[in-house]
Amino acid sequence: MIKEQTPLVYKFVDTHISSVLLVFKQSNGHLVYGSLSNDRSRLFKIVNKVFQQLSKTTHVTYKFIRDTDDKFESEATEFIELMEGARSDTDCIHCEYLFGTEFQRKVWDQLVAIPYGQTRSYGQIASALGDIKKSRAVGRACGANNIPVIVPCHRVLGGTGDYVSFKWGVKIKKELLVNEGYKPLQKAQ
Numbered sequence: 001m002i003k004e005q006t007p008l009v010y011k012f013v014d015t016h017i018s019s020v021l022l023v024f025k026q027s028n029g030h031l032v033y034g035s036l037s038n039d040r041s042r043l044f045k046i047v048n049k050v051f052q053q054l055s056k057t058t059h060v061t062y063k064f065i066r067d068t069d070d071k072f073e074s075e076a077t078e079f080i081e082l083m084e085g086a087r088s089d090t091d092c093i094h095c096e097y098l099f100g101t102e103f104q105r106k107v108w109d110q111l112v113a114i115p116y117g118q119t120r121s122y123g124q125i126a127s128a129l130g131d132i133k134k135s136r137a138v139g140r141a142c143g144a145n146n147i148p149v150i151v152p153c154h155r156v157l158g159g160t161g162d163y164v165s166f167k168w169g170v171k172i173k174k175e176l177l178v179n180e181g182y183k184p185l186q187k188a189q
Helices: 040-057 073-083 102-112 122-128 132-144 170-179
Strands: 004-014 019-025 031-036 060-066
Touching (some): 004 073, 019 040, 019 073, 031 040, 040 060, 102 122, 102 132, 122 132
Parallel strands (some): 004 060
Antiparallel strands (some): 019 031
């Protein structure tokens, strides 16, 4: 069987929080993947592995092209502004889910609905989806999210307001929320 080839354009950007690898679908300019780390070579190895695995389950191969002509410079700038709290409008960058189960995509849609600077608990997301017992599944769906900041999994906290796990580290989760102006409730002593 001949596999369709989909060109993907990647671009590295730096913020004061982390380096970011952004991957866009060349055909429509949609952001399909993002990852955070200060180790660029590690980021690129991870993205290659992730898309190789995706290729095994689809009829698509992915070809990576570096954004040498800055075609996605405005999207990259907007992403930096979002990470650093200089922009609150996440509609500026169009994204497309290439990954995820139906349930994960429903969770991600719930994340997109969380207002800037606010948070929800895993239980609240599960409840919004109709089953409070699925809060751990919501957590796993957040961990499977491959479009950080735009699909704001950093806005989901533990039931007591604790900064529990985050795919790119709890420190980055806190920094993203601080940049959005989020102020956690003070716990009684």
